[in-house]
Amino acid sequence: MPGLARLLLSPPSCRDLTALRAAVAGKTVLITGASFGIGEATARLFAEAGAQVLLIARSEDKLRALAEGIRATGGRAFVYPLDLYRTQDVGPLAEQLQRRHPRIDVVISNAGKSIRRPALESLERRDLERSLAVNFSSPAALLLALLPRMIAQGEGQVINVSTVSVKPPAAPRWATYQGSKAGFDFWLRSVGLEVREKGVAVSSVYLPLVRTRMSAASDLYRFAPALSALEAAQVIAGAVVRPRERIEPWWLRGQVLAAWLFPGFVDRLLGSLEGWEQARERRRAGRS
Numbered sequence: 001m002p003g004l005a006r007l008l009l010s011p012p013s014c015r016d017l018t019a020l021r022a023a024v025a026g027k028t029v030l031i032t033g034a035s036f037g038i039g040e041a042t043a044r045l046f047a048e049a050g051a052q053v054l055l056i057a058r059s060e061d062k063l064r065a066l067a068e069g070i071r072a073t074g075g076r077a078f079v080y081p082l083d084l085y086r087t088q089d090v091g092p093l094a095e096q097l098q099r100r101h102p103r104i105d106v107v108i109s110n111a112g113k114s115i116r117r118p119a120l121e122s123l124e125r126r127d128l129e130r131s132l133a134v135n136f137s138s139p140a141a142l143l144l145a146l147l148p149r150m151i152a153q154g155e156g157q158v159i160n161v162s163t164v165s166v167k168p169p170a171a172p173r174w175a176t177y178q179g180s181k182a183g184f185d186f187w188l189r190s191v192g193l194e195v196r197e198k199g200v201a202v203s204s205v206y207l208p209l210v211r212t213r214m215s216a217a218s219d220l221y222r223f224a225p226a227l228s229a230l231e232a233a234q235v236i237a238g239a240v241v242r243p244r245e246r247i248e249p250w251w252l253r254g255q256v257l258a259a260w261l262f263p264g265f266v267d268r269l270l271g272s273l274e275g276w277e278q279a280r281e282r283r284r285a286g287r288s
Contacts, residue, residue: 010227011206011247014238017049023241025050028104030097030146032084032139033111035062037212038161041229042108042236047075049237054097054104057111058083084111084138085130094145103153104146108236109139109188110161112181119175127176135180140187147195154199159239160188161232164206164252168259169266172274192245203239206248207232 014020029046033039035057043053047070055063060081067077078100082093097104113134115127122128143158150156165174166182185204192202209226227235239247259266 010231011208011235011249012238012242013231013234014241015234016241017045019241020045020049020237023049024106026052027106028052028054028101029106029108030054030056030104031108031110032056032082032142033161034066035059037229038207038210038232038236039108039110040066041233042110043077044070045230045233045237047077048073051106052076052078054078054080054101056080056082056093058085084134087133087138087141090138090141091145094142098146098149104149104156105153106157106159106240107143107146107150108159108161109143110236111139112161112163113177115176116173117176118173122176128180131176131180132183135177136184136187139184143188143191147191147200150200151195151198156199157201157203157240157243158188158192159203159205159236160185161236162204162206164208164249164255166206167252167256169255169263169270171270189245201243202245203243204246205236205239206246206252207235208249 024046029051031039031043031046031053034043034053034055036059039057040062043055043066047053053070053076055067055077057063058081060079063079063081067079070077080093080097082089084090111134113131115122115131117125117127147158150158162185163181165171165178166185170178188202189204196202207227209224210232211226211228235247
């Protein structure tokens with residue numbers, strides 16, 4: 001990544017595999033959303049560092065291919081297919097995990113569903129229902145099932161792979177995604193205050209734009225600098241090597257402050273960008 005982009009994009013990270021190996025070798029790390037993008041890169045990185053990785057996602061074929069690749073290089077990986085939209089399936093899976101694995105040392109809550117659509121157009125598609133299940137209800141249910149074991153161990157870590165967009169300002173067409181992700185972020189930070197004295201650390205990782213399938217939802221993002229999936233995984237690694245409650249780009253608190261101090265200006269700016277993109281979409285539709 002060029003130096004300027006790194007300065008603008010990168011939260012604190014760990015690119016030192018030796019340091020990551022010292023933190024996770026021999027430990028069991030559970031990763032949701034492991035079949036693509038950030039989750040896949042994180043699974044490969046942590047397995048290379050000597051962790052046993054438990055892979056959770058709905059794409060069973062992708063998970064099995066990932067696990068086979070990890071095992072082929074001497075790593076340890078286990079596949080647990082789960083569609084987080086089916087919240088009722090979370091409990092049985094958590095029971096299965098705890099029967100098969102005496103310890104789960106780190107839970108990386110990475111799975112997420114990104115929907116970019118006007119709120120009034122999303123009702124028939126059940127966008128809000130799906131996003132709340134995948135981004136909030138199911139991750140929360142999984143953690144509630146696993147936390148008692150982690151507390152009994154006397155140690156453990158939960159890492160929420162979040163996004164800078166859970167912080168103000170609100171953006172047009174992102175109501176469902178921002179709302180569901182922000183809800184889980186606040187829920188987990190509150191839970192973190194309850195469990196930290198019992199040996200379980202909770203870290204929230206606020207990632208900037210990452211070049212994945214999710215970022216393809218907007219033409220604007222094609223022109224914006226972005227982290228690669230591996231660079232995002234290295235940020236998550238940094239949260240394990242140097243645990244802290246918040247991992248974020250240096251400018252995020254300034255963004256939040258600007259949204260509070262100058263709400264009119266920020267809203268007009270976002271509105272202008274939205275108008276520019278809609279005009280661009282209409283021009284493209286007219287040419288097709």
